[in-house]
Amino acid sequence: MALPQHLPGNASLVEQLDRTILVVLRDGRHLVGTLRSFDQFTNLMLHPTSERYFVGDCYGDIDLGLYVVRGENIVLLGE
Helix, strand or coil: CCCCCCCCCCHHHHHHHEEEEEEEEEECCCEEEEEEEEECCCCCEEEEEEEEEEEECEEEEEEEEEECHHHEEEEEEEE
């Protein structure tokens, strides 16, 4: 079954399943992980996940493992 060109709301996240994404949270943290699952509230389950720190032009990652992100804390989500 082919997906329509545009899915409304968070249903468009279906295209991102099993892909690595970057999530920016309200508190300024940046998470990089593989999207495993989501629900109607845009709560995300990422595994494996790492928190990315930026210092100038460089960055470093800290491994976190399985991470569940509450949808109301997400500011930006992208590939």
